[in-house]
Amino acid sequence: MPKATTYRQLxxxxAPAAVRISGAHHSVWNGRTELTDPAKPVDGEAEWHGTVRYNDQRILEPTREMFRNSRVHMQDAATLRSYRKAIKTMLHENxxxxxxxxxxPRRNQAEYNTPHGKAAEEGFTExxxxxKTDDYIDELGLEDIAPGIKAAGKHEIYAEYVQGADAFAQTIGSRSGLGSEEVVRRIATVGAAQKFEAAAAAIYDTSDLPGLVPDDQRSAAVQQIAEAMKKDYAQIDQAQNIKDPDLRRKAARAxxxxxxxxxYDEIRNIRRQWSMPAPEARVERGANAEQTRSNDSPTNAPATLEATTAATPHSLPPGLATAVHASRSGAEPLTSATRLDEADMGSRRGGTQTAPERGPEVQR
Structure with missing residues (x-):
């Protein structure tokens, strides 16, 4: 595979390297790399029309320096961290x-302008x-250019979005048997309008529904599952309003x-729908009807592949009660993720947005 031995090659x-490591269908990058407005508190932007933009001082200059110092060993930790941050930002945008x-792209932009859509797009992208930053570095051959770059400290943004995405992926990964990283890959490598469909397909295809629901009804069932998940997922965006960082992280994971x-609740609803007898089969009398009722009793009902209790809808008001409730959500949080503040500028999805911007911590 092509390696980047110069800044221009990088x-x-x-974009091709991001496609190769992810197995994505394609990249919409149009081949153009431009500069962000230096007045904007962002490291990078991905425009809907396919252009990527980077901050010249914080992202592009460190990569130019990396190639000027090509194959220099024992570079200081701060320099290596600046290189790694630049490459990780480049991967994020791609x-x-x-x-x-x-x-x-039009559907993706419309979906991004919803609370659930933005939380999913930014959370799973980050x-x-x-x-995958280390895989990206390997694919581009950058450990040879900057020895030690893979061991440099990590740079992370969008703490709440990342926490919510991680909990979502861990739950599906565990229950589906796919593993959380595979769930993350499937969701991250499609556009905003397809992310919940990708998650729903993972849930549907690893359940017992493919043997119950007709093949020509799969698409409708997957869409039904996708829609069922959006309301709760939108609460991740609201978690940013909680002042306490620990409660904020727990609320996002919840x-x-x-x-x-x-x-998974919707899986049970769909199973129930397709397990119901046809109307004519319900009009039974006498011994046949009695036998049918006996066979349909709970003690004789066959076991299903899903044996979980229905989840109670979660609301996330601020305060201690939220934290206590949120702490029941399951997987341990990613302790390395931190909330982005004014001094730690991130990157954002560029282009016209109808939703109001919140400031540096939610920009990318």
């Missing part, structure tokens, strides 16, 4: 550019970039876990 390979078959469980 820019040329940034994960935004990954798309599934039939991806529609989580996947965190998980919302992510609740959204995944809502998808």
């Amino acid at each position: 820019l040329a390979e940034q 994960v935004h550019m990954l798309a599934g078959e039939g991806s529609d 989580l996947y970039a965190i998980q 919302a992510g876990g609740a959204a995944a469980r809502a998808g």
Whole structure:
């Protein structure tokens, strides 16, 4: 595979390398790399029309320096961290550019402008970039250029979005048998409008529904599951309003876990729908009807592949009660993720947005 031995090669390979390590269908990158407005508190932007932009001082200059110092060993830790942050930001923006078959930029933009859509797009993009920066470095051959870059400290943004995405993926990964990293990959490598469909497909295809629901009804069932998860997932966005960082993290994880469980609740609803007898079969009398009722009793009912209790909808008001409730959500939080403040600028999805911007901590 092509390696980046110069700054120009790095820019040329940034999107193809992201496609190769992820297995995504394609990238919508249009081949253009431009500069962000230096007045904006962002490290990078991914525009809906396919252009990526980076802050020149914080992102592009460290990569130029990396190639000027090519193969220099024993560089100081701060320098290596600046290189790694730049490469991880580059991966983040190029994960935004990954798309599934039939991806529609207009639908993606519309979905991004919803609370659940933005939380999923930013959360899974950042989580996947965190998980795959080392693979990206290897794919581009950058450990040879900057020895020690893979061991440099990690840089993470979008703490609440990442926590919610991680809890969502862990719940589905555990219950489906796919594993959380595979769930993250499937969701991160499609556009905003396809993310919940990808999650719903993972839930549906690993359940008993494919043997119960007709093949021509699969798409409708997957969409039904996807829609069922969005309301709870939108609460991740609201978690940012909680002042205490620990409660904020727990609230985001609670919302992510609740959204995944809502998808599994919908599996039970669909199973019940397709397990009901046809109307004519219900009009039975005498011994046949009595026998049918006997056979349908709980003691004779066959076991199903899903044996979980229905999840109680989660609301996330601020305060201690929220934290106590949120702490029941399951998987341990990612302790390395931190809330982005004014001094730790991130990156954002560029282009026209109808939703109001919240400030540096939610920009990318």
